[in-house]
Amino acid sequence: MSSTSEPRRATLYRMVMDTHVCPYGLKAKDLLRRQGYAVEDKWLTSREATDAFKAEHGVKTTPQTFIDGERIGGYDDVRRHFGKAVADPNATSYKPVIALFSMTALMALAASYAVYGTPLTLRAAEWFIAFSMVVLALLKLQNVESFATMFLNYDLLAKRWVPYSYIYPFAEGLAGVLMIAGALNWLSIPVALLIGTVGAVSVFKAVYIDKRELKCACVGGSSNVPLGFVSLTENLMMVAMAVWMAVAASGVWAGATHVM
Known part of the structure; x- marks a missing residue:
């Protein structure tokens, strides 16, 4: 019963x-x-x-x-x-960038598999950085005005020349697209090197020297991602990609896209 x-x-x-x-x-x-x-x-x-x-x-x-x-x-x-967590809309969080980099990594692996028959190639690593640059630029371009306002809080070049804060997301997206295609290296390499170096220096100064607590404009002007490691990593990735492509283009590293 x-x-x-x-x-x-x-x-x-x-x-x-x-x-x-x-x-x-x-x-x-x-x-x-x-x-x-x-x-x-x-x-x-x-x-x-x-x-x-x-x-x-x-x-x-x-x-x-x-x-x-x-x-x-x-x-x-x-x-x-019911004892369940309630999200604080004003709380800082790394979740947006974790999701972003996870998806761009999967995109790079998928593209590598489609082209080379295996996800584990050096080209996949290059695509991961380039895809990340494009997606990050896309997030900034959703509201350029909001991004520029947040960016002006810490970027050294933008503080001296305000139009740079509006140019930055377009430059990042252009460099990323060209790097995905492997085209016009003479343009994509210096652009990525410039914005990546200036960005890395700016973030390092604001966070680690001036000890300022700011929100990162890296994923758009409405983000709650804290300025620091993530933004520094974004910029260092661009610098590394630019240096790598410059070295590869010079012929020092032949077969850079071969299977690992």
Whole structure:
């Protein structure tokens, strides 16, 4: 003989309108169900109904969750109720760059496999840096104005010549694209060497000499990545790539793209 227990119940009030379905309401409903709750899903189908609900319960936002007649609150409050972490939008994090470099590394390995039949080539290492430069430039180009403002906090050349802060993401992207193609080395090498060297010196001075705590503009002007190791690595990678390509172009390292 099997016994079944009645599922715990929660009441969720969320906005469901013709032109808007609240994403946090959907998240709250999914979380409650995953926690084993039967959800009484109450829709607020108009702005008037939503405003009346807020006034009645003295809240400023929806969705709102009630468990056993007690108001738990919005989506973040429900997460806290179940002991789950709540992201701080203002907290610094390395997650964006970890995700970025992980994906560009996989892209480089995939490209190497497609071209050479194996992911482990020196060309894959070159592509990893070049792909990273292009993706980093793309993130900056989403909002050049925001990037330039953040960049001016620490870049030594940009402080002396403000237009450089607007040119930088275009130069980085151009150098990366040319390095992927292996074309116009006479242009890509000096560009990468210049912006990488200036960037590395600027970051080192700001972080390790002046001891300033700043956010890095490396992944765009809205990032919460702390200025330091990541930005320094980005710039040193560009310098290393430029030097490597210059040496390879001179013929000293023949067969630089051979399989490892």
